[in-house]
Amino acid sequence: MTKIDLITGFLGAGKTTFLKKYAKYLINKGEKICVLENDFGAINVDMVLLNEIAGDNCNLEMIVGGDGAEAHKRRLKTKLIAMGMSGYDRVIIEPSGIFDPDELFDTLYEEPLDRWYEMNNIICILDAETEDNISKASRYMLMSEAVSAGKIIISKINDENTYKKGKIVDLLNKTIEEFACNRKIDEKDIIAKAWDNLRDKDFDLIARAGYRKAEYVKRAFENADAYQTLFYFDFDMPINELEKAVKMIFGDQKCGNVLRIKGFIDTGGIKKTEINATRTKLMIGESETERAVLIVIGEALNKDRLKKYIGEPSI
Known part of the structure; x- marks a missing residue:
């Protein structure tokens, strides 16, 4: 098996x-x-x-x-x-x-x-x-x-x-x-x-970790209600502005509870810029991918407030 x-x-x-x-x-x-x-x-x-x-x-x-x-x-x-x-x-x-x-x-x-x-x-x-x-x-x-x-x-x-x-x-x-x-x-x-x-x-x-079957009461936290994912296709922004925008989003409570920002951005270079950010860590590098897409994941996201920093989401 x-x-x-x-x-x-x-x-x-x-x-x-x-x-x-x-x-x-x-x-x-x-x-x-x-x-x-x-x-x-x-x-x-x-x-x-x-x-x-x-x-x-x-x-x-x-x-x-x-x-x-x-x-x-x-x-x-x-x-x-x-x-x-x-x-x-x-x-x-x-x-x-x-x-x-x-x-x-x-x-x-x-x-x-x-x-x-x-x-x-x-x-x-x-x-x-x-x-x-x-x-x-x-x-x-x-x-x-x-x-x-x-x-x-x-x-x-x-x-x-x-x-x-x-x-x-x-x-x-x-x-x-x-x-x-x-x-x-x-x-x-x-x-x-x-x-x-x-x-x-x-x-x-x-590799031999196994697993545990723990017992607990299932709660009615529906993923679709508790979490949101916003997509920004063909996203482009200069890298210095991108870093600033990401930091400001995590610092702005009116954006909602933003948990993660990740994706591949067109920052004007030959390669796309990869970003992976949480509230405590920001990683930026290069990627060979062709499509630029930025993803914002969080709870109770405020699209209108996020628009101030990164524009209107595609989805």
Whole structure:
């Protein structure tokens, strides 16, 4: 049977960055894998970032959402059926930061998937800079992903902030208690190490992480209501103005609760400029992609206020 690994984590936690490292480790071990990008939004920018790992032993597939949970679940099942005879040793699923792991369990229990696939690992990526004042809907989503994980891997950790491991354990357990879940997170469940220092022995441990079936009361937080995704196609802006606009958006509460800004921008150069920004981190680089698109993800987004900084959204 083909193993299924699910990589969860909140918006901007670093799932795609980790996935590239994990996939390279598995490929070097001789596994034939497929990475399935399973996004909440209508367009998947992260697929572009994964092109460097595609090859004979690594295929990339994608499904998109944006029109309801049931349609999203049907697409996931259809895609897995289509991939069922491809001879993969492992399928790694990277959803957006908005995903209930129980949706995948439910799908894998259905025929014919129950004959072809087995749940192997759930790996949760958690940002070391995660704030403790996120909304209740976000706390619930964070809790539901973390309590199912065999291992929780801390991103953006370094020598200066390794002390935050204990703080993160406290934050998770406080959130778990809030939603009356029966699991308790221990430090042994967490890997807190700079990712450049991860070695094969670390990935050996991660590849055997397993998963947990925690019990908690399901809450009526609908993704479409709690989160919004705005798209700006063919977006162009000089890079200095772009940096300024992004910082001002995160600093302007009237824009709504902006969680992440990412995409590929035409800044006037030969290559597109890649941007990936959260409230605590702004990364800018170059990309080979042809299409320019900017994506803003958040809660209660104010389109009129955002227009002041980046114009009218396409969707």
